[in-house]
Amino acid sequence: MILLLSMAQTSDVTQNLTDSSNFAFELLHQLRSCNGAMRSHKQWVINPRRKNGLILYKPYHAEFAGPGAVIGGIFDLDVVKVLPVGKLSLVEATNSQERQRSYLIRRQWIKLLTKILENPDPIQRAQVILNQFENWFDPHTASQVSNYAFAHLIGVLPQTIAQVRNTGDRPDIF
Secondary structure, three states: OHHHHHHOOOOOOOEEOOOHHHHHHHHHHHHHHOHHHHOOOOEEEEOOOOOEEEEEEOOOOEEEEOOOOEEEHHHHOOOOEEEEEEOOEEEOOOOHHHHHHHHHHHHHHHHHHHHHHOOOOHHHHHHHHHHHHHHHOOHHHHHHOOHHHHHHHHOOOHHHHHHHHHHOOOOOOO
């Protein structure tokens, strides 16, 4: 999915994207029309110096890749949709140490979501994911992420996220 960014004929490997929603739409459009690019296994790293990330929709769940995490390549061949969070900036790992560090960071983001998923109470999972996104980013950025996106990240119904958002009372329970 993200491999398609390499098709942009530019010497600047950092992709600063000011209009995230247009980027997601364009990326999905390119993904559907350029199957050959997916086979290139190009990998990118979410800029670790910015508060940004991607929600990666897969057939039965979603994953979050935050700052410093690797995206694309064999990890994300099954991505069907992406949702940028914050002002997305992608960089290319220049050496094996940076790639290894980005793999470890991606694993850490997955572990953080797995820890949230261990809670059997869907209301508490919703509270925790909303709190975490407000802390990782800011309340405004978190409020722009849809109930549907959060629901797919933590395995609850979008109505559960809406219910927790509407209560406004989200103590830090994580």
